[in-house]
Amino acid sequence: MSSIVAIVIEGPSARREELEEAAYALGVQGLEIVDEDVGAPRGRVVVRLWVPSGDARRAERRLRSALSSVSIVIEEVAPMTSAPRHVPLGRGFVVVTDAGEPGARWRARTALHLAGSEAFGDGAHPTTALCVAAIERWPARALRRASVLDVGTGTGVLAIVCALRGASRVIATDVDPLARRAAREAVRRHGLGDRVIVRAGMPRERFPIVVANLYRDVLIAEARGLAARVAPGGRLVISGFAASSSREITGAFATHGLRVVARSRRGGWGCQELTRDPAP
Ligand SMILES: C[S@@+](CC[C@H](N)C(=O)[O-])C[C@H]1O[C@@H](n2cnc3c(N)ncnc32)[C@H](O)[C@@H]1O
Incomplete structure (x- = not known):
C-alpha cells in the first residue's frame, strides 16, 4: 500500500489564492494553509497538501509548471500525521479534526470541532x-x-x-x-x-x-x-x-x-x- 507524503509550497502571502488554486487543481480534498497569523514567516504563506507517495513526483511537476518562483518541497510524514489535524477556515476559525484542543499556534482562531462524521462540511472544501x-x-x-x-x-x-x-x-x-x-x-x-x-x-x-x-x-x-x-x-x-x-x-x-x-x-x-x- 502506498504511503502518504506532504507537499509543502511556500510563497509570498499576496499569492495565497494562486497557490491554493494550483493545489486544488491536483484534485486534493483538503489543504493546510499557514499564514503569518499562525506561524508562517512575515509576508509568507505555506500551503501543505497530502498525496499518495506514488503520485508525489507527478504532482510536484504539475505544481512547478503552474507556479513560478515558489519553494516546493516533498516531506515524508509518519502514518499517524498523514492527515491535517488543523484546517484553517476563513480568517477567524480553525477546524480541529480530532477531539483535542488546538495548539498554541492556532489560539488566535476559534476552534470548530466537526470530526468523525460522514456528512459534507469538514471545512476543507x-x-x-x-x-x-x-x-x-x-x-x-x-x-x-x-x-x-x-x-x-x-x-x-x-x-x-x-x-x-x-x-x-x-x-x-x-x-x-x-x-x-x-x-x-x-x-x-x-x-x-x-x-x-x-x-x-x-x-x-x-x-x-x-x-x-x-x-x-x-x-x-x-x-x-x-x-x-x-x-x-x-x-x-x-x-x-x-x-x-x-x-x-x-x-x-x-x-x-x-x-x-x-x-x-x-x-x-x-x-x-x-x-x-x-x-x-
Ligand atoms: C456541499 S454540502 C455543504 C455542507 C456545508 N454547508 C458546507 O458549507 O460545508 C451540501 C449539503 O446540502 C445537502 N442538500 C442537498 N440538496 C438539498 C436540498 N434540496 N435541501 C437541503 N439540503 C440539501 C446535502 O445533503 C449536503 O449535506
Whole structure:
C-alpha cells in the first residue's frame, strides 16, 4: 500500500489564492494553509497538501509548471500525521479534526470541532471556505442578533460559524438524515443547542441572512424557494457551483428578484452574494 507524503509550497502571502488554486487543481480534498497569523514567516504563506507517495513526483511537476518562483518541497510524514489535524477556515476559525484542543499556534482562531462524521462540511472544501470568507467580510453588527437560514448544512459548519459570530437564531436544514445527525451533534458539542435548530424542511418565514452551499443543479432547481426566503434588503450567500456556471446561477436567481452584490472564486468553485432590494 502506498504511503502518504506532504507537499509543502511556500510563497509570498499576496499569492495565497494562486497557490491554493494550483493545489486544488491536483484534485486534493483538503489543504493546510499557514499564514503569518499562525506561524508562517512575515509576508509568507505555506500551503501543505497530502498525496499518495506514488503520485508525489507527478504532482510536484504539475505544481512547478503552474507556479513560478515558489519553494516546493516533498516531506515524508509518519502514518499517524498523514492527515491535517488543523484546517484553517476563513480568517477567524480553525477546524480541529480530532477531539483535542488546538495548539498554541492556532489560539488566535476559534476552534470548530466537526470530526468523525460522514456528512459534507469538514471545512476543507473551497466552497465552505468561500462561504465563510463572505460571512466574515460582513461587519460584526450584520450578524449580531440576526436570524439566519443555512440550507444544506452538512456538518452544520456554516450554521455554527454564524452562531459564533453572533446570530441569535439559526435554522439549519438538510435533506440527508446523516447530515442532520452530524449537525445536531456538532451544535451540541459547541454548546449552541439553544440557538441553532437543525431540521429537514425549509421554514416558511423570510430571513435577513440565508446561506446555501448546495450543488449547481440543486441551486437552480431550488432558486425560487431560496429566493423566497430572503427578506427585502437581506443577503443570500450561495456556493457549490463551478465558477464557469456563475452566469447561469446569476440568471436563475435574477428571475426571482435577487441581484448579485459580490462574487468570489477558489479552486475552480464559485460563490455569490445576492440581495433582494427593498420595494421602492
Ligand atoms: C456541499 S454540502 C455543504 C455542507 C456545508 N454547508 C458546507 O458549507 O460545508 C451540501 C449539503 O446540502 C445537502 N442538500 C442537498 N440538496 C438539498 C436540498 N434540496 N435541501 C437541503 N439540503 C440539501 C446535502 O445533503 C449536503 O449535506
